[in-house]
Each structure stands twice: as structure tokens, then as C-alpha cells.
Amino acid sequence: MTDAPSRPAVEVRGLTKRFGARTAVDSLGFACAAGEVFGFVGPDGAGKTTIMRLLAAVMPPDAGSIVIEGVDAVREPERVRSHVSYMPQRFGLYEDLTVDENIAFFAELFGIRRNDRDARAARLLAASGMTPFRKRRAGQLSGGMKQKLGLTCSLIHTPKVLLLDEPTAGVDPVSRRDFWRILYGLRGEGVAIVVATSYLDEAERCGRLGLMREGRMLYCDTPSALKALMPGEILAIAAPAPRAARDVVASLEGVGGAILMGDSVHVVVDGAARRLGAIEAALAAANVPFDEIERIAPSIEDLFVSLLTEKAE
Amino acid sequence: MWGRILNLVVKELQQLRRDRAAKFRLLIPTLVQLFIFGYAATFEVYNVATIVLDQDHSQESRELVARFAGSGRFQIVETANSAADVRRAIDHADAVVAIVIQAGFADDVRKGVSAPAQVIVDGTNSNTALIALSYVSRIVADYAQEMEQDLSRRTRAGARPPPTVTLESRPWYNVDFNSRWFFVPGVIATLTLIMIVNLTSFAVVREREVGTLEQIMVTPIRPLEFILGKTIPYFLVGLALVVVIAGVGTLWFQIPFRGNPLVLLLGTALYLLCVLGIGLLISTVCKTQQQAFATNFFVINPAFILSGFSFPIASMPDFMQWISTINPMTYYLVVIRGTFLKGVGLEVLWPQMLALAGLGIVLLASSVLRFRKSLD
Ligand SMILES: Nc1ncnc2c1ncn2[C@@H]1O[C@H](COP(=O)(O)OP(=O)(O)O)[C@@H](O)[C@H]1O
Ligand SMILES: [Mg+2]
Numbered sequence: 001m002t003d004a005p006s007r008p009a010v011e012v013r014g015l016t017k018r019f020g021a022r023t024a025v026d027s028l029g030f031a032c033a034a035g036e037v038f039g040f041v042g043p044d045g046a047g048k049t050t051i052m053r054l055l056a057a058v059m060p061p062d063a064g065s066i067v068i069e070g071v072d073a074v075r076e077p078e079r080v081r082s083h084v085s086y087m088p089q090r091f092g093l094y095e096d097l098t099v100d101e102n103i104a105f106f107a108e109l110f111g112i113r114r115n116d117r118d119a120r121a122a123r124l125l126a127a128s129g130m131t132p133f134r135k136r137r138a139g140q141l142s143g144g145m146k147q148k149l150g151l152t153c154s155l156i157h158t159p160k161v162l163l164l165d166e167p168t169a170g171v172d173p174v175s176r177r178d179f180w181r182i183l184y185g186l187r188g189e190g191v192a193i194v195v196a197t198s199y200l201d202e203a204e205r206c207g208r209l210g211l212m213r214e215g216r217m218l219y220c221d222t223p224s225a226l227k228a229l230m231p232g233e234i235l236a237i238a239a240p241a242p243r244a245a246r247d248v249v250a251s252l253e254g255v256g257g258a259i260l261m262g263d264s265v266h267v268v269v270d271g272a273a274r275r276l277g278a279i280e281a282a283l284a285a286a287n288v289p290f291d292e293i294e295r296i297a298p299s300i301e302d303l304f305v306s307l308l309t310e311k312a313e
Numbered sequence: 314m315w316g317r318i319l320n321l322v323v324k325e326l327q328q329l330r331r332d333r334a335a336k337f338r339l340l341i342p343t344l345v346q347l348f349i350f351g352y353a354a355t356f357e358v359y360n361v362a363t364i365v366l367d368q369d370h371s372q373e374s375r376e377l378v379a380r381f382a383g384s385g386r387f388q389i390v391e392t393a394n395s396a397a398d399v400r401r402a403i404d405h406a407d408a409v410v411a412i413v414i415q416a417g418f419a420d421d422v423r424k425g426v427s428a429p430a431q432v433i434v435d436g437t438n439s440n441t442a443l444i445a446l447s448y449v450s451r452i453v454a455d456y457a458q459e460m461e462q463d464l465s466r467r468t469r470a471g472a473r474p475p476p477t478v479t480l481e482s483r484p485w486y487n488v489d490f491n492s493r494w495f496f497v498p499g500v501i502a503t504l505t506l507i508m509i510v511n512l513t514s515f516a517v518v519r520e521r522e523v524g525t526l527e528q529i530m531v532t533p534i535r536p537l538e539f540i541l542g543k544t545i546p547y548f549l550v551g552l553a554l555v556v557v558i559a560g561v562g563t564l565w566f567q568i569p570f571r572g573n574p575l576v577l578l579l580g581t582a583l584y585l586l587c588v589l590g591i592g593l594l595i596s597t598v599c600k601t602q603q604q605a606f607a608t609n610f611f612v613i614n615p616a617f618i619l620s621g622f623s624f625p626i627a628s629m630p631d632f633m634q635w636i637s638t639i640n641p642m643t644y645y646l647v648v649i650r651g652t653f654l655k656g657v658g659l660e661v662l663w664p665q666m667l668a669l670a671g672l673g674i675v676l677l678a679s680s681v682l683r684f685r686k687s688l689d
Binding site: 056057058078081082084085086088090091092093094095096097101105106108109110111 | 316317320324327328331332520523524525526527528529530531532533534535
């Protein structure tokens with residue numbers, strides 16, 4: 001897949017979906033090339049799931065166009081489905097069927113030949129460490145294994161476009177690593193991957209990111225370019241009572257936002273050197289203890305808070 | 314296309330085989346209904362508590378009482394000495410029926426004039442009362458007829474007995490009004506309705522609830538294929554159910570089967586189309602299995618009552634009668650009872666078959682249309 005494809009695998013323009021008075025997706029436009037991982041990030045209710053369902057042609061949009069592998073997904077949803085695999089937030093497995101039976105069932109729906117299916121299933125199951133559980137009922141798998149089985153079922157027909165809606169929500173770290181290893185492998189094979197996530201560490205793994213809020217895509221760029229967009233700098237305050245520390249600093253002059261990160265507070269400031277003294281003084285005045293304050297490089301999470309709060313104002 | 318449908322059918326049967334709850338839902342109601350309608354729900358009355366007040370004390374009066382006792386329908390629980398005893402026994406529900414034979418009964422019988430005998434029935438349970446009364450009149454009529462013949466033989470010894478005309482009501486097809494014959498074949502219709510509507514609607518709603526429905530719909534499968542994949546297994550289950558109940562009915566309960574099994578099969582197939590349509594239709598309006606359960610209840614019960622299974626349609630108000638004309642069970646019951654008890658074929662049952670086919674097409678078509686909509 002070295003020859004650059006003339007058209008992207010997924011191309012979306014002016015996509016809009018309304019539920020009653022609420023606009024879940026508002027004139028969304030983006031493209032995802034073969035071999036690219038495109039991520040949608042945003043808080044709950046931002047419209048991520050709706051985007052995924054529209055792309056999977058589960059429901060029709062109110063306006064806009066979706067072209068997948070050159071096929072108009074709005075007009076010919078059935079034709080598009082053989083190229084696309086959609087893994088919903090909760091993959092619908094038949095819990096009373098075994099791992100193998102679930103895979104066989106989905107393979108059959110896509111008309112996969114038995115030999116191809118067996119070879120591919122063996123490879124996917126091995127990659128996700130699921131081989132010992134092939135005879136186990138899906139209902140008896142852990143959350144992480146269920147998601148990996150879902151992914152296996154989604155990938156059994158070698159899709160060109162993979163749509164993942166919060167694929168690793170509630171999944172243990174090991175399964176999560178397996179999961180991303182498989183995704184990177186697919187990316188190498190030229191699969192276009194569109195993933196919605198609310199895990200920001202996951203967002204850093206994406207080639208490009210769309211930041212969603214209330215149905216609108218506010219920013220769209222690579223993680224590093226987005227970080228460069230970041231206005232101001234980040235100060236991390238390590239404090240035994242981070243909540244109290246946050247409340248003190250949040251309202252100070254020059255502070256764009258403050259969020260809890262474990263037992264420290266990340267504060268977005270317009271200038272680290274300029275505001276450090278004032279923050280220390282304010283904490284001392286409020287009698288809130290703190291260990292140290294240092295300037296750090298912004299993570300996606302900081303960026304996210306900073307960009308979204310900025311736009312809201 | 315057929316590969317995908319077969320795939321769905323196999324999966325559905327596999328799940329059914331593993332679903333213990335579903336197997337219970339299939340087995341228990343079948344046994345319970347067969348048991349209830351085979352043994353308990355009966356129009357017949359045996360051993361009705363009866364009190365006798367014989368004021369004649371003649372051989373004739375004793376003979377009449379003996380006939381009551383000997384019929385098996387009545388059990389003489391008390392012999393009264395006065396009308397007050399009778400009143401007390403009925404009031405206290407010690408007896409349901411009282412037979413009062415007044416003095417002079419034997420004389421009148423011998424003379425051939427109308428003999429005074431009185432029957433009092435406790436009408437609180439109107440069903441039992443009516444049925445008991447019909448036995449009473451049968452026993453009395455038999456007795457009167459024999460007495461009359463006996464009398465005429467004696468009065469005109471040697472001469473030919475006068476031609477007596479008696480009206481004898483003789484119920485066809487079910488000579489003894491055997492309610493088991495009436496009910497057990499009907500159970501085929503009710504059980505199929507309950508089972509198949511439940512199985513179908515639950516099967517679809519469960520997929521919606523668990524999320525597998527959305528999962529399937531993003532594969533190249535078409536809605537019609539999905540519907541066929543869902544209905545074919547339960548069509549087969551329905552057929553098996555009918556065979557089992559019919560088998561138990563004829564072999565265990567000795568219900569006669571006088572007609573052509575193929576006619577019953579055709580009727581069953583058409584009825585199953587209707588029932589599957591109802592189940593699918595319910596599944597399109599319900600989001601959870603809980604809702605499906607409640608909706609099934611509200612659909613199945615009226616269908617059961619307004620079908621002529623146990624309550625005659627002709628005595629219902631117009632509106633109810635109208636509903637019964639769009640109730641597939643109404644027609645299927647005619648087909649079942651026609652094939653089992655009467656042995657009639659298509660030459661008689663074609664209107665019912667047409668009605669079932671029409672209803673089946675309408676129900677299935679609208680469920681397919683609604684199902685497509687419900688996917689959005
Ligand atoms: N089927 C639906 N009917 C009505 N409203 C919906 C439906 N699906 C989503 N919404 C609404 O659309 C908005 C976006 O939801 P969703 O796409 O699920 O967001 P996210 O996945 O980012 O949490 C929410 O406000 C949600 O309530
Ligand atoms: Mg979501």
C-alpha cells in the first residue's frame with residue numbers, strides 16, 4: 001500500500017444529525033486516509049457515538065455526505081457495509097454462544113469462506129491472547145476479553161474502514177495494550193481507523209484528533225500540533241489536598257483553568273514564571289499545604305481542558 | 314442470502330437449546346395447560362350434592378330417586394323429612410340440588426297423568442346449575458318415557474303400543490358433551506399462540522437489548538433476511554409443539570382425529586404465520602424484555618377470550634364479536650375442531666383458511682415494515 005490513494009478512505013462533509021431539538025452532530029467535515037488512525041475526543045454527549053453510527057450507516061443523517069471507499073454511504077448503506085466494520089461502545093456478543101461460535105456467526109454474515117475465517121480467527125485470537133478461551137461462552141469472559149472478541153468479530157472480514165466507539169472503556173491495561181497492538185498492525189495493513197474515545201492517553205496514540213463539543217468539531221489536527229496550539233503554560237502543583245488547592249488557584253488572575261490529575265493540580269497559566277509567585281502566595285494565604293510547583297509539558301488532557309474552556313468563554 | 318438465513322436459523326436453535334429458561338417456558342405451560350384442560354376444566358358435572366324429599370314413599374318414587382343416584386351425576390347426601398330441611402340444606406350449601414316428590418306421585422304415574430315432582434337447584438353457580446338441570450331433565454324424561462311405555466303395554470295388553478313421539482336431543486360429534494374433546498384440541502391453538510408469540514418477541518427484543526441487533530445490522534444482512542432468520546426457527550418450534558400436543562391429545566386423552574392431517578398442517582402453517590407476525594409486531598414496539606412480557610400478556614389474553622375457545626362468540630356484544638373476526642385463533646379453532654372432531658376437509662374449512670392466510674399476510678407484512686422503521 002505504498003501508492004498514495006487518490007481519495008481518502010472516509011470523506012465526510014457537512015454531516016448533521018438532529019434528535020428533536022438537539023443537534024447531536026453539527027456540520028461535521030473530516031477525512032481519514034487508508035493507514036491513518038483518526039480520533040474523536042470529547043466529553044459525554046459530544047456526539048461521538050452519533051458520528052460512528054452515521055458512518056456505519058446504521059441511521060441516515062439529516063444533512064451532509066459520507067463517502068466511504070468511493071461509495072456514497074447515505075444512498076447505498078448496504079454496499080458500504082462490506083467495507084466497514086463498526087464496533088459499538090458495547091459490542092453485541094451472543095453470550096450463550098462460545099468464542100468460536102460468535103466468530104463463525106459473524107464470519108458467515110459477511111460470507112467469509114471457512115478456511116479464510118479459520119486462519120484469520122486463529123491469528124487475531126493469538127494476537128489478543130484469547131486462544132485458550134475459544135470454547136468458552138462469551139458471557140463468561142471478562143470485560144477486556146469481551147472487547148477483544150468483539151474486535152476479532154469486527155475484523156473477521158478484513159474491512160477497509162474500522163469504526164471503534166470507545167473500544168477500551170472498562171478494559172484492563174493488558175488487554176488495552178493488546179488491543180492497540182492489533183490496531184497498529186491494521187494501520188500497517190492500510191486500514192483506515194476512526195476511533196472515538198474519552199481516554200486522553202488513548203487520544204495521544206491517534207494520528208490526528210478531532211476535538212468535539214456539543215456536536216461541533218472545535219479543533220482538528222495531530223496531537224503535537226494541537227499541543228502547540230496550547231495557549232499558555234502548565235504548572236503542576238503537588239499537594240496533599242489537591243481539591244482545596246484547585247479551588248484556591250482556579251479564580252486567580254492569569255489562570256485559564258485548573259484540573260485534578262491524581263494528587264496534583266494542573267493549572268493553565270498565561271506565563272509560568274509570571275504567575276508562580278502569586279499562586280504560591282495565594283495557597284499560603286489560604287492555608288492550603290503544597291509540596292512543589294513545577295512547569296511541565298502539556299498532555300492531551302491539559303490541552304483538552306484548556307482548549308475547551310477557552311472556547312466556552 | 315440463504316446461507317446467511319441458515320446461519321441465523323442455526324444460531325437461533327443453538328441458543329434455544331442452551332437457554333434453560335426458554336426450555337422451561339416451553340415445557341411447563343404446555344404440561345400445565347394440557348393437564349388443566351384435560352382433567353380439570355370440564356363442563357361435566359359429577360356427584361352433585363343432592364337432597365331428596367320423598368313424600369310419596371311409593372315404589373315409583375323410590376325408583377326415580379334410584380335413577381338419580383345411579384346416574385353418577387348426583388350424590389344423595391341427605392334424605393329430608395320436610396320442606397324446611399330442603400330449604401336449610403340448600404341455604405347452607407349442603408346440597409346444590411333438591412328433588413322433591415310430592416304425595417300422590419305413584420297414583421298419578423299409574424293413571425298416566427302428569428305426576429308432580431319438583432327439582433330445586435341452587436343457581437349461585439349458574440354453570441353447574443344449568444348443566445345439572447340438563448341431566449335432571451334427561452333422567453326424568455327417560456323415566457317418564459319408560460313409564461309411559463310400560464303403562465300402555467299393561468292397559469292394552471296384546472295390542473300394539475301406541476306410537477309415541479319423543480324429542481331426543483342428540484349432540485353430534487361429541488355425543489356425551491365430553492368437554493375434554495372440546496378443550497384439548499383447542500389447547501393447540503392457545504399454547505401455540507402463547508409460546509410462539511413469546512419466543513419470537515423475546516428473541517428479537519433480547520437482541521435489541523443486548524446490542525446484537527445493531528451489530529447484525531451493520532453487516533451486509535438485509536432486514537428481510539434477519540426476519541426470516543428469526544421466524545423460521547420458531548415456525549419449526551411451533552410445528553413441533555402442535556405435533557406434540559396433538560399426539561398427547563389423541564394417544565393419552567383419546568381424542569378422536571377424524572380428518573385429514575394435511576388439512577390441519579395447512580391450517581397450522583397459516584396460523585403460525587399470523588402468530589409469528591404478532592410476535593414480531595410486539596418486538597418492534599418494545600425496547601426491553603420486560604415491556605415485551607407485559608405487551609404479550611395484553612395481547613394474548615383477549616385473543617384467548619375472544620376466540621371461542623371457551624366462551625361462545627355468538628353471545629358476545631357486537632364490538633367483541635368484531636374483534637373476534639380479526640383474531641386468527643377464532644379461525645384456527647374452527648380448523649382444529651373441524652379436523653379433529655368432525656373430520657371435515659377443505660371443502661368446509663376454506664373460508665377459515667383464507668381468513669388465516671389473509672391475516673397472516675397482513676400481520677407479517679406490517680411487522681416487516683415496522684421492523685425496518687424500528688431499526689433507525
Ligand atoms: N437515539 C437518540 N435519540 C435521541 N437523542 C440522542 C440519540 N442518540 C444520541 N442522542 C443525543 O445526542 C447527543 C450526542 O450523544 P452521543 O453521540 O451518544 O454522544 P457521546 O457518544 O459523545 O457521548 C446527546 O445529547 C444524546 O442525548
Ligand atoms: Mg458515546
